[in-house]
Structure formats: C-alpha cells, structure tokens
Amino acid sequence: MLVYNAVFLLTIILSIAIVNRRVRLSRRRLPPGPIGHILFGVQSRDIGDQPWKTYTTWSKRYGPLTYFRMARRQFLVLSSVQAVTDLLEKRASIYSDRPRKYVWDEIVGRKHSVFNISSRSERFRKYRWMMGSGLNSKAIQEYTQFFERENQVMLQALHKDPGNFAKLLRRNAGATIMQITYGYHVTTDDDPFIEIVETNNALSAKAMAPGRYLVDSFPFLRFIPSWFPGAHFHAELKEFQRYLNRENEIPYRWVREQMAKGAHDESFVSRLVLPPGGQTLSWEEEDCIKWTAAGLYSGGADTTVSAMLTFFMAMVLYPNIQRRAQDELASLLSKGQEEDCICRLSRTKDRGKLPYVEALIKEVLRWGSVAPVALPHSLVQDDEYMGYRIPKGTTVIANIWALMQDPYTYPNPEAFNPERFLSANQPDPRSFVFGFGRRMCPGRQQFAELSLFLQITSILATYNIFPYLDWDGKEILPVREYVNGIVTYVPPLQDSLV
Numbered sequence: 001m002l003v004y005n006a007v008f009l010l011t012i013i014l015s016i017a018i019v020n021r022r023v024r025l026s027r028r029r030l031p032p033g034p035i036g037h038i039l040f041g042v043q044s045r046d047i048g049d050q051p052w053k054t055y056t057t058w059s060k061r062y063g064p065l066t067y068f069r070m071a072r073r074q075f076l077v078l079s080s081v082q083a084v085t086d087l088l089e090k091r092a093s094i095y096s097d098r099p100r101k102y103v104w105d106e107i108v109g110r111k112h113s114v115f116n117i118s119s120r121s122e123r124f125r126k127y128r129w130m131m132g133s134g135l136n137s138k139a140i141q142e143y144t145q146f147f148e149r150e151n152q153v154m155l156q157a158l159h160k161d162p163g164n165f166a167k168l169l170r171r172n173a174g175a176t177i178m179q180i181t182y183g184y185h186v187t188t189d190d191d192p193f194i195e196i197v198e199t200n201n202a203l204s205a206k207a208m209a210p211g212r213y214l215v216d217s218f219p220f221l222r223f224i225p226s227w228f229p230g231a232h233f234h235a236e237l238k239e240f241q242r243y244l245n246r247e248n249e250i251p252y253r254w255v256r257e258q259m260a261k262g263a264h265d266e267s268f269v270s271r272l273v274l275p276p277g278g279q280t281l282s283w284e285e286e287d288c289i290k291w292t293a294a295g296l297y298s299g300g301a302d303t304t305v306s307a308m309l310t311f312f313m314a315m316v317l318y319p320n321i322q323r324r325a326q327d328e329l330a331s332l333l334s335k336g337q338e339e340d341c342i343c344r345l346s347r348t349k350d351r352g353k354l355p356y357v358e359a360l361i362k363e364v365l366r367w368g369s370v371a372p373v374a375l376p377h378s379l380v381q382d383d384e385y386m387g388y389r390i391p392k393g394t395t396v397i398a399n400i401w402a403l404m405q406d407p408y409t410y411p412n413p414e415a416f417n418p419e420r421f422l423s424a425n426q427p428d429p430r431s432f433v434f435g436f437g438r439r440m441c442p443g444r445q446q447f448a449e450l451s452l453f454l455q456i457t458s459i460l461a462t463y464n465i466f467p468y469l470d471w472d473g474k475e476i477l478p479v480r481e482y483v484n485g486i487v488t489y490v491p492p493l494q495d496s497l498v
C-alpha cells in the first residue's frame, strides 16, 4: 500500500512538473523574424535565390536567431558560431533529425535516402556505420591509387583542353567516386552512370527548394486531380520518381553482376556485400547498401567540384597567392636546391608538409562556402534557448555563409587571404562547412580533404592559372557570385583559362 501511494504521489508530482514546463515554455516568446503573409507566412520569393544572403540580412535585423513560418512549417535560422555550437553541436541529440517533406519523402519515396533518413530510425545508425567503415582512413588508403590515377587523367586533359576545366573537374570527382563506391572505371566524358547521378542531383536541388510545393505544407492537396489547373506537380513528381530510382538500382546491380562473374574491383559496395563472416544479406541490408552508396556520389561529387571552382576563381583573382603556393610546392617537390623544376606530383604522404597550401585550402572552404546553408536539421522536442521557445518540429538552418563572412570572426571576410590561418588565430572553417552534430559530413576528412589536397597541389605544380583575355588582350576577371542549389557554384567559369 505504502509503495502504491508513493508511486501515485510521484506520478502526480511528475505530471505537474511536465505541465508546468509546457506552460512555462508556451508562455515564452518565439525568436524574432519576418512575419510575411498573414495566412502563408514568408514565401519563397521573399527568400530569393540566394537564401544565405537574405538570411544574413535578416540576422542583422533580428539577431543570431531568426524565426519565420512558411505556410504551416516553422523555420529557425542560426547565424552565429555560438548559436550553431550551442544547439546543433551541444544539443545534437535533439537537433539532428531531418525535416519531413511530404512530397519528397512519401510521394517521391526518398525518406530512406542518407540525407533524409530520420536520426531516430534504426537505419540512421546503420548508414552512419556503413559510411564510417567505407570512408575511414584505412579504407581510403587503399583507394589512394584511384585518386592519383584520376588526377593524372585530369592533368593530361587540362593540357589538351584548358578552357573546359569545369567539365574536367566534374569528371574527375565523378570518376573517383564511382571507382571507390562501385569499382566502376569511368572511361568516357559522357558516361551513362554519371549521367544518372548528375541528373538526380539537379532534380533533388530543384525539388527540395523551400516552399516549392504547397502540398508539403498541406498534404490534402495531393488529392487534387492532375488535370486540375495548377496541379502540374503530379506529373513532375512522377518523373522525379522514375529518374531517382535508377540511381539506387542500376550501379548496384552492375556490381552484383561483376561479382558474380568474379570480375569486380574492390569497392565500398563489394566490401559490404561480402562481409568478412561471409553471411548472406537480408533485403533490408542490401537496401541500406544501395542507399548509402548512392549517398556517397550525391554527397561527394558536387561538393568537391564546387570547392575546386572556387579555387580556380581565387587563383585567377589573386595571382600572388598562386605564386606563393607554387613556390612552397616547388621547394618540396623539386629534386635538389639547385634545381627549380618540380620533379614529381604531390602524394598523400605530403599532407602536413605544406602549411601555406593547407591554409589556402581552408580559405577556399571559407571564402567559397560550398553549402552555404548546409542541409536543414529538425528539432525532435520543444526546446528553449536565449529565453526563446523553439517548438518541436522546427526546421533549423545553419547559415554557414554568415558564419564564414562574419567580420568579427574573419576580419575583411571578402578578401581571399590564406595568411589568416597562418598568423592570426582565426577559427578553422572545417569545423563549420562540413555540417554539425550527428549529421556531420561523413566524407569530410578522409575523402573531401584528401581529394582537394591532391587536386589543388597537382594543378598548382603543373600549371599556371590565368584569366581569360578578350579580343583586345584585356583580362576578364570572374565575379564572386554563387548560384543557388543545395551545393552552390561559381557560374560557369569558361572565362578563365589554365
């Protein structure tokens, strides 16, 4: 009886505490931000096609937390190092989910993709484990030969066709990832597998733009028949589904066929398909392998190309920095002091021996902000921060661009200046540009950084990068502008030549 009473009392006390907390939370104000339309809230046209810039302007008016609503969805943009660290890192256990997008997850069937999977699902842990095992330093060491081989292909192609460098960078990134992920050797510029994933990346960026589909906020709209005016989204989404399914199935099936013939190259997929114990895979396990493999290409190709395009632009605009990096390389890669020629290409083991080049790579990542608003996170329970209430389900966006362009953190942020990472004690941008908490980029250290190091050092060692000249011999300099997408790009830089 005594125990029963004690449990009863405890339950009442707990319930009062929970109700109290809820009441206290609901009384708190939401963070400040634009209101927008009375019914629909902020609309995509208010955000524009460079959201990071709009969010940065808002942060100057509203502070480091900007809250807004788009139809029924709630958004919180974080624009300071402190807010990002406090919420996305220190409270990662509740800030690492992804927002549910009805269209994308349910209609197009992408809820199991690596990028969208809920952090609360069993698959999330499985995916992270698979990617960790395929992208750790030991695994990558075995793939170094492929990075180096594709680099050489790129260097030779640059010699023949320097004006086409953007396409060559794209091919290099795609070919390296296809080799490592599927053991597939890309030999032509119009490879069918690459075409599949490239099309998918473009479609994903289009479909995931905030506010693109009203049906995301009002799922009942899916019942509108496709012939109804304005319901063109039905046809568009069917097309997306058709394309996107190819990405998971076709390359995976190809690996299985090669394995059955005993003709496969070791790869991320082949290792997971043939686990050390030799046990057979369940349908679920095979499905996880397909999604993670597809995720590596989507996550790795665009991002490294974007960073490399920024590198090219910076070298055109800052020839002195280019020269200084080349001098440092020459002193490491030339045979002896009396020779001023570079006698070999850089290798993985040269990492750590080129402080200026390493600083230059950090500056490429800061100045260019490959994914200026990263991928959105979602909050799984009500929270409170800086005296504000943050409701469960809020989509949380890290404005990495604002962090990287903050003049208090990085004085004179518009200038491309690797020096800032040598002399001044400015924060390492790699702590931010690869994302946060449990969603942090799994390809970060071993893949992305190694790939950038090898590409940048081998290009600097073999070529000079100059601006394009017009018919009158005047230099045409690129403008530091980025076009929208999940990953952003310098618009095609055909105006520069190697």
Ligand code: HEM
Residues within 6 Å of the ligand: 114, 115, 116, 177, 295, 296, 297, 299, 300, 301, 303, 304, 307, 370, 371, 374, 375, 376, 377, 433, 434, 435, 436, 437, 438, 439, 440, 441, 442, 443, 444, 447, 448
């Ligand atoms: C310069 C290169 C790269 C940059 C700047 C970059 C940046 C990012 C960012 C910002 C995120 C989102 C993190 C978050 O939600 O907080 C992310 C996620 C991801 N990245 Fe990268 N990335 C790069 C290269 C790569 C490479 C080379 C791979 C694979 C080979 C890769 C695979 C992924 C995957 C699979 C995710 C999704 C993780 C998840 O949602 O759990 N990335 N990356």
